[in-house]
Amino acid sequence: MTPPLPPRLAMVAARVPHGAVTADVGTDHGLLPVHLLAAGRVPRAIATDRLPHAAEAVRRLAERHGVADRLEVRVGDGLRPLSPGEADVIVLAGLSGRTIARILDEGAEMAAAARRLVLQPMQALPELRRWAVSHGWTLLEEELAEDGGRFYAALVLSGPPAGRARLGDEDLDRAVAAGVGFPPSVPPSWVWVAGPLLWRRRHPLLPAALRARARLHRETAARIEARGERGAEARRRHLDAADQWEALAEHVATERDGMGSY
Numbered sequence: 001m002t003p004p005l006p007p008r009l010a011m012v013a014a015r016v017p018h019g020a021v022t023a024d025v026g027t028d029h030g031l032l033p034v035h036l037l038a039a040g041r042v043p044r045a046i047a048t049d050r051l052p053h054a055a056e057a058v059r060r061l062a063e064r065h066g067v068a069d070r071l072e073v074r075v076g077d078g079l080r081p082l083s084p085g086e087a088d089v090i091v092l093a094g095l096s097g098r099t100i101a102r103i104l105d106e107g108a109e110m111a112a113a114a115r116r117l118v119l120q121p122m123q124a125l126p127e128l129r130r131w132a133v134s135h136g137w138t139l140l141e142e143e144l145a146e147d148g149g150r151f152y153a154a155l156v157l158s159g160p161p162a163g164r165a166r167l168g169d170e171d172l173d174r175a176v177a178a179g180v181g182f183p184p185s186v187p188p189s190w191v192w193v194a195g196p197l198l199w200r201r202r203h204p205l206l207p208a209a210l211r212a213r214a215r216l217h218r219e220t221a222a223r224i225e226a227r228g229e230r231g232a233e234a235r236r237r238h239l240d241a242a243d244q245w246e247a248l249a250e251h252v253a254t255e256r257d258g259m260g261s262y
């Protein structure tokens with residue numbers, strides 16, 4: 001029996017190529033590797049977590065689903081429990097983008113030896129996108145999933161990384177924004193918030209995801225207002241940002257309408 005996955009992890013699982021030995025770093029419950037093994041998608045998997053009690057739970061889950069002989073469970077920080085080249089694919093899901101970038105920086109040799117990284121950050125997504133591109137990883141694919149009104153993104157990076165970008169942050173932002181046709185009226189750094197490939201593809205969930213971002217800005221503005229007059233300028237900035245994200249959402253929705261169904 002294959003354990004079901006929430007939409008966020010189903011999106012990640014779908015980005016693991018058939019037959020790829022996969023390491024799931026920060027596995028916690030271990031649902032992802034057990035699912036991949038039980039579905040016959042991967043021949044072998046390694047599940048790691050820095051917490052020993054997580055490892056115990058993963059072992060029990062693997063036994064329940066009859067895949068314990070093909071799943072190695074290891075305890076340790078970041079990529080340290082792995083040896084270079086033993087995993088074709090490294091997955092880091094459910095952690096913050098900053099933690100993911102730190103783990104990949106600290107285990108740069110291990111990360112570079114994988115064919116593909118599948119990353120699913122819960123926060124600091126723009127920072128992780130910029131980190132990936134500025135460190136020379138190829139951003140192969142971006143995907144979005146929705147669950148209960150919340151949007152989750154996955155990034156697929158292919159290696160090995162080409163080395164640090166020669167451009168500084170602002171020049172890199174401008175180059176990437178221009179490269180994917182991001183409107184010049186919007187700050188170029190926002191391309192990392194929208195997602196360069198999601199934007200270029202006019203992803204079907206992107207308008208709703210951008211509207212959700214606009215709503216967050218409006219909610220922050222309302223909280224500032226409730227606290228009193230002192231934050232008037234910050235409130236204005238959030239309301240302006242909300243207007244701009246809504247305009248971008250409309251832009252994508254309108255262009256999608258014009259694309260027809262292909």
Ligand SMILES: C[S@@+](CC[C@H](N)C(=O)[O-])C[C@H]1O[C@@H](n2cnc3c(N)ncnc32)[C@H](O)[C@@H]1O
Pocket residue numbers: 009025026027028029048049050051054076077078079092093094095099103
């Ligand atoms: C919120 S859970 C995500 C579990 C699963 N990957 C998912 O997406 O549902 C985060 C897990 O990452 C582990 N973790 C956090 N930092 C880590 C690190 N530096 N190295 C290994 N595991 C880490 C935590 O112990 C926790 O079990």
